């Protein structure tokens with residue numbers, strides 16, 4: 001039996017709880033948290049206790065020095081992703097980094113380059129790719145049941161507030177606003193479902209007392225295939241529930257997630273009379289995501305959401321912010337090309 005992947009969990013705030021819990025679920029034969037780290041020592045110790053880690057640090061450099069750690073799981077503020085990931089790659093550690101990859105395309109590219117140079121796996125934790133309804137949607141597209149995608153609508157509606165002084169209130173530290181931070185999940189899904197994005201335009205809504213970046217936004221997309229989509233994100237939803245709409249239509253069929261996951265397809269008699277509800281196996285998407293990371297490290301495979309791919313999703317989110325500033329439609333590929341040229 002192969003050895004467990006030995007993890008240093010860096011950043012022990014909100015989302016690290018889901019990561020630590022998922023690693024516990026996967027079991028010590030697959031993955032073990034060896035050390036935790038947070039500038040807030042109490043959080044580092046709390047997460048160490050929960051995950052059975054031997055050590056809790058307050059300086060991430062101490063984690064990278066440990067020879068008994070194979071990989072780091074970065075659950076850090078966005079502006080720290082690049083610095084810590086690059087140092088981790090240089091220390092020979094594989095990297096699972098929370099989304100978005102980085103706050104700028106230049107930083108994202110530097111992470112990709114560092115991981116390539118060091119020969120380590122770099123994966124972004126785009127957990128929505130591992131959710132049952134999204135996985136099934138991708139499968140239905142790939143199997144041809146929906147035909148060629150034509151139109152998609154993806155929403156993310158949530159009530160989010162950050163306490164005064166929290167890093168996410170600062171545009172620079174967040175890398176934008178709600179679009180780049182949480183909307184990036186939906187933009188990444190759209191790329192996964194439909195392909196590369198040709199044009200992006202965006203409208204945004206600000207509430208400066210809440211955060212510097214936009215608190216809500218609508219992004220329009222046109223894909224290289226000609227397909228079109230909208231992605232709406234709000235952190236201002238008045239209700240506490242977390243609601244994410246999915247609607248995707250192709251030339252032959254459609255899926256939606258209103259009151260369950262539904263499919264229609266002209267290509268299958270059972271699905272051709274109207275929308276049919278499909279029962280999906282429940283999955284813990286965080287466990288599925290971390291299992292995928294472990295498998296990629298063990299088998300030397302590229303993750304589904306590797307650095308290069310995540311950089312393209314990040315370019316779409318950044319293009320939305322450029323569009324709101326300039327009032328123009330923006331090509332993400334041009335932004336990416338400019339960033340790579342700058343990086344040499």
Ligand SMILES: NC(=O)c1ccc[n+]([C@@H]2O[C@H](COP(=O)([O-])OP(=O)(O)OC[C@H]3O[C@@H](n4cnc5c(N)ncnc54)[C@H](O)[C@@H]3O)[C@@H](O)[C@H]2O)c1
Nearest residue numbers: 011012013014015016037038039040075076077098099100
């Ligand atoms: N469902 C999702 O996919 C999802 C949800 C929430 C957050 N996230 C992502 O997870 C990451 C972390 O977000 P969060 O909500 O957990 O934030 P958070 O603020 O709750 O946690 C971040 C932690 O990092 C610690 N930290 C800050 N500077 C540090 C340093 N130099 N060294 C070590 N620790 C340091 C902070 O003390 C804090 O505990 C972000 O990338 C965010 O976008 C993903």
